[in-house]
Amino acid sequence: MIAKASKFRKIAKKLQQLKRDNSGLAMVEFAISLPFFLGLTIGGFEMANYANVVMKVNQITIHTADSAARMGEDTVLAVKQIKEMHINDVFAGTLREGESLLLDGQHAYTDPSTQNVTLRGNALITLSSVEPVASFDPDDPKYRIRWQRCVGSGTHYQSNYGTVADSQSIDHIGPTGREIIPPEDGAIMFVETQFYYTPVILNGFTRVTDRTISKVASMVVRDRRDFTQIYNAENVQVSSCP
Numbered sequence: 001m002i003a004k005a006s007k008f009r010k011i012a013k014k015l016q017q018l019k020r021d022n023s024g025l026a027m028v029e030f031a032i033s034l035p036f037f038l039g040l041t042i043g044g045f046e047m048a049n050y051a052n053v054v055m056k057v058n059q060i061t062i063h064t065a066d067s068a069a070r071m072g073e074d075t076v077l078a079v080k081q082i083k084e085m086h087i088n089d090v091f092a093g094t095l096r097e098g099e100s101l102l103l104d105g106q107h108a109y110t111d112p113s114t115q116n117v118t119l120r121g122n123a124l125i126t127l128s129s130v131e132p133v134a135s136f137d138p139d140d141p142k143y144r145i146r147w148q149r150c151v152g153s154g155t156h157y158q159s160n161y162g163t164v165a166d167s168q169s170i171d172h173i174g175p176t177g178r179e180i181i182p183p184e185d186g187a188i189m190f191v192e193t194q195f196y197y198t199p200v201i202l203n204g205f206t207r208v209t210d211r212t213i214s215k216v217a218s219m220v221v222r223d224r225r226d227f228t229q230i231y232n233a234e235n236v237q238v239s240s241c242p
Contacts, residue, residue, distance in 0.1 A: 068219070123154045124157040141171075143173070145170075
């Protein structure tokens with residue numbers, strides 16, 4: 001009996017020592033909090049990156065519209081002529097500004113119906129010249145998309161605000177609540193950018209999943225411009241839309 005009592009006393013002493021031992025407490029607390037810390041870090045990084053990309057897409061759209069509103073060949077005795085090479089120059093600047101976003105790059109796309117994986121372009125930038133109709137009536141103003149040009153490898157995208165074919169007599173252009181119209185004797189350069197965003201670390205880890213970022217901007221044409229046609233005496237490639 002004495003031997004058994006001594007054995008129980010030793011066990012009790014060991015348990016008391018173990019109870020007072022907190023040498024591994026910090027490691028246990030770190031192991032428990034690590035998943036939450038990583039989740040907050042990754043989530044914060046993804047949110048910050050998404051906000052940064054949205055800002056860049058918005059700025060690229062505004063700059064494209066601004067450049068398009070200024071383009072043209074200055075002449076002393078005539079109004080500005082628009083050439084295909086001018087439009088291509090504007091788009092070259094757009095792609096250069098969007099190099100960090102890979103505007104002209106591609107991404108893997110999984111077809112939800114077949115699960116086949118294909119490559120799709122990252123973005124499509126659509127430039128539209130919105131002008132009054134030929135026989136403009138101030139009492140019943142109507143407008144049209146006179147011409148449209150595009151740049152980017154996202155040929156699966158289509159404009160959300162009309163094409164030349166279906167926008168020959170419209171009341172305005174632009175998102176609901178932000179519709180705009182051109183002046184009676186001028187035009188606006190309306191730009192729509194559609195960009196496919198993919199999370200940097202892990203798709204679906206946060207609420208920021210892969211999605212299309214759409215931004216629009218418009219600028220009134222600054223100078224007197226020849227609206228009869230787009231000239232192409234240089235025979236450069238036309239940036240036609242898909």
